[in-house]
Amino acid sequence: NQAGWLDTFPHERILETSHEDTPLVVDVGGNIGHDMERFRQAHSETASRLYLQDRPEVVKLSKCPDPVNKMDYDFFTPQPIKGSRVYYMHGVLHDWSDEPARKILAMQRDAMTPGYGTLLTHDYIAPRAFAHPHTTAYDLTMMLMVAGAERTEMQCLGMWSKPPARSRTEDSVDLFHYDDL
Numbered sequence: 001n002q003a004g005w006l007d008t009f010p011h012e013r014i015l016e017t018s019h020e021d022t023p024l025v026v027d028v029g030g031n032i033g034h035d036m037e038r039f040r041q042a043h044s045e046t047a048s049r050l051y052l053q054d055r056p057e058v059v060k061l062s063k064c065p066d067p068v069n070k071m072d073y074d075f076f077t078p079q080p081i082k083g084s085r086v087y088y089m090h091g092v093l094h095d096w097s098d099e100p101a102r103k104i105l106a107m108q109r110d111a112m113t114p115g116y117g118t119l120l121t122h123d124y125i126a127p128r129a130f131a132h133p134h135t136t137a138y139d140l141t142m143m144l145m146v147a148g149a150e151r152t153e154m155q156c157l158g159m160w161s162k163p164p165a166r167s168r169t170e171d172s173v174d175l176f177h178y179d180d181l
């Protein structure tokens with residue numbers, strides 16, 4: 001069983017460090033909203049500042065209640081929600097090889113407010129050797145099915161043009177600030 005993001009990430013910090021007049025969390029490729037719903041339940045007063053995005057045929061199946069914003073969005077196109085405190089991607093980048101993954105990242109980066117926005121990516125981080133069997137199994141599956149990969153930390157960092165000055169690995173959650181992208 002994989003831990004949920006609220007179990008591994010200090011989510012209160014998102015609220016503590018946000019400006020009240022901006023979007024709070026955009027869940028990019030969030031499927032029908034499992035992760036978004038966990039956040040909403042923990043912080044229900046923020047629901048109108050939450051955005052669930054996925055392909056139209058997926059997001060229309062979401063049971064996230066209003067006023068959570070449910071939007072069609074193709075993550076290869078410019079991110080329409082500008083200036084959110086957090087852009088969250090869970091299990092998205094491992095579906096893609098480096099070139100399309102960089103494009104997805106660039107589309108989010110361009111919507112972010114420097115010094116304010118944070119991109120959270122939530123994937124397995126593969127060690128260079130002796131990976132957990134789950135990580136290896138996912139890695140092989142991603143390679144065979146979609147030419148994706150479970151990346152090592154260096155591979156993740158290599159997705160950006162320069163190594164981040166600040167990055168933090170906490171279980172399976174990596175945190176990068178805009179300035180590091």
Ligand SMILES: C[S@@+](CC[C@H](N)C(=O)[O-])C[C@H]1O[C@@H](n2cnc3c(N)ncnc32)[C@H](O)[C@@H]1O
Nearest residue numbers: 029030031054055058073074075076090091092
């Ligand atoms: C592996 S799932 C992860 C879903 C969710 N984040 C989670 O962890 O449960 C990848 C998601 O990306 C969505 N997706 C695929 N291509 C997309 C695109 N071009 N634009 C937006 N979402 C897309 C899929 O519909 C799917 O919900």
